[in-house]
Amino acid sequence: DAGVTQSPTHLIKTRGQHVTLRCSPISGHKSVSWYQQVLGQGPQFIFQYYEKEERGRGNFPDRFSARQFPNYSSELNVNALLLGDSALYLCASSLSTGGFYGYTFGSGTRLTVV
């Protein structure tokens, strides 16, 4: 079975631009979460979606948005990029919500804003 797939793996954008990151969960997983990992820090929670509904939102500005599609894949969108948005963006999938089933992470998208 394929793991959690994220695309693209690397991305370079200019300040003020918009970016879309994509995530395909493990087959059968209905929950997708997004995390931002700045260099040298632990991942920070951005969003969680389950059955296409937002179930959790972290302390990020409204420039960050996400959605989940009927096939449970997900997109993370960031508008008006700032230099501080440069980070590794991780997607995690789970069978359901909560910690009982654990979370499987993808290899992330490395976003560099110049």
Place this chain on the structure above:
Amino acid sequence: AQTVTQSQPEMSVQEAETVTLSCTYDTSESDYYLFWYKQPPSRQMILVIRQEAYKQQNATENRFSVNFQKAAKSFSLKISDSQLGDAAMYFCAYIASNFGNEKLTFGTGTRLTIIP
């Protein structure tokens, strides 16, 4: 708010020896899950071990085991017979088990170096 603290930014151990990574957390919840994740240079977070707070027995997975002290809010990871492939960043993480709280809270990580 829940917090997770890893007080050892870096640790090193000789190959085949045993090393313990520390983690403490703060929460007012009584039921929750704790995880240790490994992040090698490939960037993917790999689940090492999981502990349910309602279980008194410490979790073990082959060479990996935890020392879970609920009253002290401590959750350390012991790696026995360290191998070169164990070199990575290790993150401790917490999630409350109540439905609707979907956020994994991570510590700042410990970089583990294995000395041949």
